[in-house]
Amino acid sequence: MSVTNLEYLFKPTSVAVIGATNDPRNAGNIVMRNIMAGGFLGPVMPVSSQAEAIAGVLTHPSVRHLPKTPDLAVVCSPLEEVPEVIHSLKERGTRAAVIMGAGFASMSYEESQDIKSTILSIAQPPDIRILGPKSLGFMVPSLNLNASLAHARVEPGKVAFISQSDSLFATVLDWAIDKGVGFSHMVALGSRIDVTFADILDYLGSDPLTRSIMLYVESIKDAREFMSAARAASRNKPVLVIRPGQALDTVLGDLKLRETGDGRHSDEIYDVAFRRAGMLRVEDIDGLFDAAQTLSTPRQVFGRRLAILTNGTSAGILAADRLLVGGGEMAPLSEETIKGIDGVLGEGNWSRANPVDIPFNADGKAYSEVLKLLIKDKNSNGILAMHVPWAAQPDVEVAEAIRDSLKRVRRMVLTAWLGSGKAGQAREIFRNADIPTYETPTQAVQAFLYMAEYLHNQEMLIETPDSLPTDFFPDTSRARDIVRKALDTGRKALTEPEAKDILAAYGIPVVETRIAVSAKEAVIAADALGYPVALKLRSPQVPQPYDVGGVLLDLETPERVWEGAASILARCTRERPDAYIEGFTVQRMGRRPGAHELSVSARLDPVFGPVLQFGHGGMAREMIQDQAQTLPPLSMSLAREVVSRTRISTLLKGTPSHVPADIDDICLTLIQISQLIVDVPQITAIDINPLYADSEGVLALDAKIDIAPFEGEGESRLAIRPYPRELEECVTLKSGRQVTLRPIRPEDEETHRAFLANLSDEDLRLRFFGVVQREFDHKDIARFTQIDYDREMAFIATALTERGEPETLGVMRTNTKPDNSEAEFAIVVRSDLKGEGLGSMLFYKGIRYTKERGTKVLIGQTMLENKAMQGLSRKFGFEIAPDPHDPDLVDMILDMDTVDL
Template identity: 85%
Template sequence: MSVTNLQYLFKPRSVAVIGATNDPRNAGNIVMRNIMAGGFMGPVMPVSSEAEAIAGVLTHPSVKHLPKTPDLAIVCSPLDEVPEIIHSLKERGTRGAVLMGAGFAAMNREERQDIKETILSIANPPDIRIIGPKSLGFMVPSLNLNASLAHSDVAPGKVAFISQSDSLFATVLDWARAKGIGFSHMIALGSRIDVSFSDILDYLGSDPLTRSIMLYVESIKDAREFMSAARAASRNKPVLVIRPGQALDTVLGDLKLRETGDHRLVDAVYDVAFRRAGMLRVENIDGLFDAAQTLGTPKHVFGKKLAILTNGTSAGILAADRLLAGGGELAKLDETTINAISEVLGEDNWSRSNPVDIPFNADGKDYAQVLKLLLKDKNSNGILVMHVPWTAQPDVEVAEALRDALKRVKRMVLTAWLGSGTAEEARETFRRADIPTYDSPTQAVRAFLYMAEYLRNQELLIETPDSLPSDFFPDTNTAREIVSKALEQGRESLTEPEAKDILASYGVPVVETRIAVSAKEAVIAADKLGYPVAIKLRSPQVPQPYDVGGVLLDLETPERVWEGAASILARCTRERPDAYIEGFTVQKMGRRPGAHELFISANVDPVFGPVLAFGHGGMAREMIQDKALTLPPLSMSLAKELVGRTRIATLLKGTPSQPPVDIDDICLTLIQISQLFIDVPQITSIDINPFYADSEGVLALGGKIAIAPFEGHGEKRLAIRPYPRELEECVILKNGRKVTIRPIRPEDEDTHRAFLAQLSDEDLRLRFFGVVQRDFDHKDIARFTQIDYDREMAFIATSMNENGEPETLGVMRTNTRPDNSEAEFAIVVRSDQKGAGLGSVLFHKGIRYTQDRGTKQLTGQTMVENKAMQGLSKKFGFKIMPDPHDEDLVDMVLDMEKADG
């Protein structure tokens, strides 16, 4: 929903505990004791009709008898009493509630739905924000607030943990206490009838006390809200997630999945969603904290090459083995580095390679000198320093020497001090200096690989995609007509020729195909197509004709076709006497000697919507199980990343006997299928197998499409909103120049950089409220051009210059709150384009867009001296008022209900 009123949950000034009791086993007693023991500084008001005082605090008989309105209410009463309690709280003006009372787990599905609807109709979120039911509560250590049923408290820290599981909440709490790790927030969401992962991610994404966010996720309810919130949060700070995977999906899976037994797809879709959101998925709780420790530092790695420094040969080998097994690489040391280390340690006293195996009794000075040399070597992306305990060598002294050597060092260095006793003192030395430290080489290497993977996911978030071919103009009307006619006939699937006609309408090269209901018609079809041909059995009971010998290839004469059709019928009758035979599919042989057999498919996931798959195709597809998944919409960069995650991608690069495949053609086909799913939402699945690819291009031999009625726009099915092409329009300025007003695209990075470069110093100062540097890097421009169209909008005015090249003339941006209550705008027009009315055109476009999406208010700020901006705002009905917090600024506010669109 939004972050509205979440501050009353997580920054309350007063708390009421409703259903408090003196029964030590009751939730009302446990949470009272936890709040009082935690030292919360605000009023704590227990509500109980059974006891005069609880945990040393006088009680109140009801909500209406409370001496003041609580910001937060902890409701421990049975769930059937909750609606009346929420009603009382709403009358008092309470804005946040946590539902801990029993009863939800014992209800059946219908009862749960009824109580959920009743509670929400009374609370009317965001009037009252609700965590739960069936929640263990939450902790905010910086406020000394333990509003939970946890068995112990937690230290303050900079990591937030959000859990869908009560047991994981308690487990992580124990684990963190044992490791001395603190938290900014620990939140158990419970059954999530209101406050969800999306809300918390939005809230913590801008929380200054939270450096990184950890999630335990079992299921997501609203994929688009989750993806938008996760993408926004992960741009600001590391977001890590743990999900049980296939075992969970087997137990809790969708009914259809239970029937088929295919639970692999569910977890694979979650996995690709996490990656697409820029998050890092880890395997277990240890990995969660190991990764959080590394990612919480300001030092990053930009690759998988690791240098290892150790005083133990076997320990170094174990670390290297774990690195290589995890997909990492051992950095190759520069010859200059090798010679320099030899001068420090002696030619024969170390390994002269990576791992750098120095003498077992090396002291702190030796470690520090070698480390400094490794830091100068640019061939590694990070360094792991390991130490094996030795009787004559003080662990802490070596650790202190390394700590001193790493002051003001910007490169990533991890440490692993093996053993216990003094090794723990050494690890504490590193912790105090914010140097990542681990108990074992395995943990350290895993943390390094997690960081490399996380940063790769982040790069995908800001990677500028290759431009699509300018001649990609799909024939959407033809595709829609074919699907519409089939639906009118009550069909759930298309014939193979229909499917290929649709694919061809979207630019996918296909083999020409005909349908025949008899052997005679098969011969006629083959004569028209030209020989040689292939024929294939058509029967709804035989989805894979190969299984019954229902496919014949390279038939070169009419006689062979006639005989082949007869033999297929005979075999099918013998093998599957129950099968209804509809006839045959006849297609011209697609001769591509040496081509790779691939597949492309698309299905609709019940949570994340359309999902595309790519991999090794052909008859052995299910046996080989080489595939990768992704979520649309796709760019060329994302399509290439998808292809690169398959095993067959290595072969596609070429072999001594085969030239490389045209990868761009494969990627373009993936984008075409992605766009088809968006444009024709009645399509529920597509399967292209085999899909040939070689150096000459691609060719679809087999094609299946399933359909179902669908009302609404196809983009609504997607977890990530695609580029809104419908918002494009052309205008003519006062000076006669033709300009296209459209949403910004990632491909606009170069032209947008040029646009910023052409702004005058004064325009930049007024736009960014001060002097700014002009050297915008890739990450800066990516933030401007790669936006979440669900939350942000940037309309650019673009036109052709005198050289026939596109250029950006101006931009109007809006950033909308998640609850759609308010959008903030900013506008800037290139200095040499003023006076042609472009500012008014862009302003009008932004206002209409904001109005159409139902936003309540459009606001902006500008400097007091920027009279031109204020004048333009007044023209469109904005109220101009001084900013109460900064005398150099003015606020501009437009009530959208009164706006003239």
Template identity: 85%
Template sequence: MSVTNLKYLFNPGSVAVVGATNDSRNAGNIVMRNIMAGGFMGPVMPVSDTAEAIAGVLTHPSVRHLPKTPDLAIVCSPLDEVPEIIHSLKARGTRGVVLMGAGFAYMTPEERQDIKDTILGIADPPSLRIIGPKSLGFMVPSLNLNASLAHSNVEPGKVAFISQSDSLFATVLDWAKAKGVGFSHMIALGSRIDVTFADILDYLASDPLTRSIMLYVESIKDAREFMSAARAASRNKPVLVIRPGQALDTVLGDLKLRETGDHRLVDAVYDVAFRRAGMLRVENIDGLFDAAQTLGTPKHVYGKKLAILTNGTSAGILAADRLLAGGGELAQLSDKTIEAIDAALGEENWSRGNPVDIPFNADGKAYSEVLKLLLKDKNSNGILVMHVPWTAQPDVEVAEALRDSLKRVKRMVLTAWLGSGRADVARDVFRKAGIPTYDTPTHAVRAFLYMAEYLRNQEMLIETPDSLPTDFFPDTKSARDIVDQALTQEREYLTEPEAKDMLAAYGVPVVETRIAISAKDAVIAADELGYPVALKLRSPQIPQPFDVGGVLLDLETPERVWEGAASILARCTRERPDAYIEGFTVQKMGRRPGAHELFISATVDPVFGPVLSFGHGGMAREMIQDSALTLPPLSMSLARELVGRTRIASLLQGTPSHQPADIDDICLTLIQISQLFQDVPQINSIDINPLYADSEGVLALDAKIGIAPFEGEGESRLAIRPYPRELEECVELKTGRKVTLRPIRPEDEDTHRAFLESLSDEDLRLRFFGVVQRDFDHKDIARFTQIDYDREMAFIATALDDAGNPETLGVMRTNTSPDNSEAEFAIVVRSDQKGEGLGSYLFQKGIRYTKDRGTRKLTGQTMIENKAMQGLSKKFGFVVSPDPHDEDLVEMVLDMETVEA
């Protein structure tokens, strides 16, 4: 993953078109005409050995004969000629290539892999970056650059669109032109042998011309790269995504999917990945642009309560119906607001409720006056103003009055002017003023709901999770020993007792279980467990013994166990004579009257790695279909969010006849399973069903765990890198005080705020290069404490104060470039801790970490008067020199190759 040389792709000074031709149907002719018609100001150099001139520009016979090295080359030649062309371009020093030539789509998988390896071996990315093969190209309207096969240009704008589909690229282009929407970039990625979604997201996240990013995604190749880039981008600007879902998975699903038909799971995993990355998923192209228009404004929606102002009763009802159907709420008007509107319009002249239905002939003054009253009402999170056309109605005059009323308003107001003609003019008034406007109530309400959902996803990114229980100490060694022993026996599943021992090792309460190979052994096991017991058939051919009468409950005597075993064997022999009987499972009856039956399962997605699922369990689990998915690692907050997305969550809150279930215990169990999957990567599936849950906590009655050999660390399977506990260490200061150096965690928000507040004004000035306001809000602190461990690192020095409470004494931060070529550091130590060696410990920690991850260079900046920082950096081998761009700063650079391992 890298943004290296992407500027030569998307901001080139010169362009070559290799494989240009005068055949109007050929890609080499189409792209050449598009570039010339677009008005690109740099040199455009067509390469052709057959034509003398193309689109009015003289050609060159080969790349070697070009008068200057092109920053960007558009290669339209057949794919079998591409390796030689790439070789020539690389030799000339070209940095960016788009492959448009035909042939890739018709190759076998083996041929595709072969040509991919050949091209990448020559290009050596990121030395030379490649979009495609099978790319439609891209547009950068601000440069007048149309380096695509599209049939028309687009206007400049603040929205970037990245598409995996050529057809949708063209469809969005037409849609945008009809709606008057402009773009900062339009990019068709093609087959992504080099440049990926992650690369483009990293590039656009810091692009000043891009206010929001839209993606059309069918599949992701490297989940961790994508998630890191998406999380980083969505912290800076809105990222919206559209994915076809189940129909796409049916067509593109792998062999296993086609066999099982479980296409829902694939799309659900993508859905939760988008949510965890802080992105907003929309349903269709209309929704994509509706949401982009709303999210592109600086105003936000902090809830789903909407007030509706309209001059048409039916239109108001339609909008309210769409709002409620989408999960929104009608805002309840305050008594003060109702009284104020009564005074303005008269009680008989409006609906006296929400929707606020005013007279059909209301003029701009009436609209503005009522809107101002609604804006003062804090019960709503947004306001939708609608207008239904009537004969001789001043549509535009009303729009202009509202525009003037909203000039300094900070709350979200959306408009929907129904109809055409004069309504089009009114919508243009709002559009020019930056006020979100739509032509139907449905579109307007959908945009509001999208915005509410988007901000909920953003809150998940910066939400401070509850601390994990301090007494959660899993017995990882015992769990690994169980799996290792089963793998030496070449088994694919643990026995039920082994599975429950695994869960118990991670603190999950389980029903005690025994394995019996005969009726006699079953009686002995029941005597040991104590009565009553449950007896279950064990057969690899019968995954659900209940289906053949292979489960008996509440057996209270040895005689009943003996007789029950005999009856199970008889039924099984009669109904499934092909089944091999391994014996019985004997369990102590878990008596939890009134407990809810839940399930927790985990599996490994081929793209996103481990995925956890939670929902309504028991025998009717498949019929009820109440479940939600998430990606580990989990915190208590994320676990609660997962539980809250199920229908059974409302029952878990309690009913008049049942106490609320222990939600904290359910969430802790989810975290324990997530940690188990991470710590023991040989586990490839877990299914706990049923998991009883009530006010006393949880109890696992049945568990099945699948295993397979696995080489490597468990965290490498996760799409989101978990907290790197292995980087924790203890040091001793000169005073003898014991201090822990460890990566920062989201739970450190309160102590980190106290740490920042404890810094002197001078410390803050030197750290942030100027005067800093001390009122850090939750979002600021969350950005400091909730980091992507794949890209960022913050080592804090923490110790207990005199009262036994944790406090932060210092922090060393590194921010690594996506291609791992360079990391930038910053360090600050509390004023009263200076001189105790803490700064040196933090510096050493950061340097070792940077060296271990293979980063080539560690850099930093400090103010020229900060001699202490300069001296400390020189102590560790940094080269200190004046910053060429700012005379008040100095640069500190450490070549990591000079650092001993």
């Protein structure tokens, strides 16, 4: 939905508790006691017709009798009374409500759905934002607000926790209290009829009190909203997620799934989605908090190589073992580091390798000096300093020495002080200094690996995609025509020749194939194709002809084809007498000696839409189970990533007896399939198996495509909006130069860097409201070029230079609020192109786009001295007004209802 009115939910100045009571077992009493005990400073107004006072506060008989309109209402009334309560709250002007919603258990699925619909129709979000029903409530410790049914409260902190599970909400609460962890927010979502993960991610993504966000996710409802919000939030701060995984269906059961309306989905799809959004998935609650602690520090790691410093040999070995098992690497020590440690400890007094095993009685000075040498060693991506307690050992002194040596250090250093007693004091020293600290080597190493994985996901989020190895221009009209004709005949699947025609239309090499309904036609087809050929049975009851001996290869003469058809029919009749035989498929033999057998497929997931799968192919595909999944749209970088997650990717790189396969061609095939399922949304499933791959490229031997009627645009099915090619257009400047106006792409990074470099100092100052450095790093340019087309738009003007190379001439940006109520714009044209009319063209395109997507208001800011920008805005109907907060700025506002295009 949006963040609209969520401030009334999470930053209320007044709270009403509807259905309050003096029954200590009732939700209305528990919430009142929690709010009052928490010390919330605003007025708390219980509504009850049964008691004069609750928790020491006078009650009011109804919502309309409240002395003031509450920002937030906590509704604890019986579920059947909730619609009337929401109606009364809306009349009063309340903007947010938490519905505890006891009573669902006694309702049928249809009854519960009906009451949810009724509540929504009355509340009309975002007029009233609804958390729940069936919510445990939430806490905002910085406001001393505990509007929940929780049995305890937590201290303020920088971590937010959003849970789909009430039980895990309570579990995390206990864990945090025991560990002394504080929270900025704790939220139990309940049934999510309005406020969802996406809404709260949008809200917390810009919350200054929240440094990291933790999620417990069982299922999501709107994949695109979730992905957009998660990607936006994870660009600002760490987002960590825990999900039960493969056992979730068994644990939830059919009743839970019916209640939430969620289907059963592959856990790997969620894993892919989390990774594509730049989030980090962890395995358990301990990992959730350990990773949050590590990621909240300003220090980062940029790889998986760890140096381990310890005064206990076995503890160091345990840490090293956990590192290697988890996919990390032991950092090699440089010669300079080894010599330096020799000078501190003596050549025979330490391991002279990683783990750096120093004497058990090493004091704080020795620890500190060795640690400084490890920090200087560039071979490692992080250091783990461990301490094993020994009799009369200075645990606290060593901890203080390490703390002092890290005051101005930017490298990632983790600590693990084993034991209790003084070890607990040492860990407290580290916590107070914001140095990650853990009780066991396993926890510390896992936290390091989590951080390495998180930063890898972040790099994937902003990685500059490789350019396509070759442009491909699919014959979309041909593909759509094939599908349309098949649908017109009532079919749900294409024939193999039709499927291969579609693949060929999208540039994927295929083996030529014909269909025959008899042995005679099979011979005619083989003669036309040329020998040798392969002959395969066609029967809807036998999806895999190999199972009944229905495939013959290398048939080299008409007689062999005739005899082969007869033998296939005989075997099928014997093995599957119930099967209806449609005929045969005849195809030319695909001769690719030594080629790898791969498979590429696509299917529709009920939540995430189209999902692509790549991996080992051939007859043994199901037995080998070497597949990786991903979500479209794909770039070359993302295609390489999904290929790398399969075991067969190692073989594709080449072996002593095989040259490397053409990885670019494999990746291009994935991109072509990704584009196909967007362009032809009537396709519901694709399966290419086997797909031969070798140094010469790829060749599809077999292909199946399922189809179904579909109305609408193909991109609407995707969890991530693809590049909107339909927004491209060509214009002509006053000079006669041909220019393309189109949405920006991640591949535009280098040309966009050159564009910014060509702006004058004055244009840069006016665009960025002050003096800026001319050097933009990769993260900056990635933020400009890698945008979420659902929320942002950047139209660039691009043209070819005299040498035929692309260059960027100008850009118009809009950034739209999640609820589409308002968009903010910015525009800049290359300094040497002023007067060509390009600024007006870009401005008009941005306004037209904003109008067509239904945005209500388009706004912008510019410096008071920028008269050219103000004049251009007036030309398009903007109102110009002084900024109320800064006398050096002016606001430009356009009511889109007044725009007539």
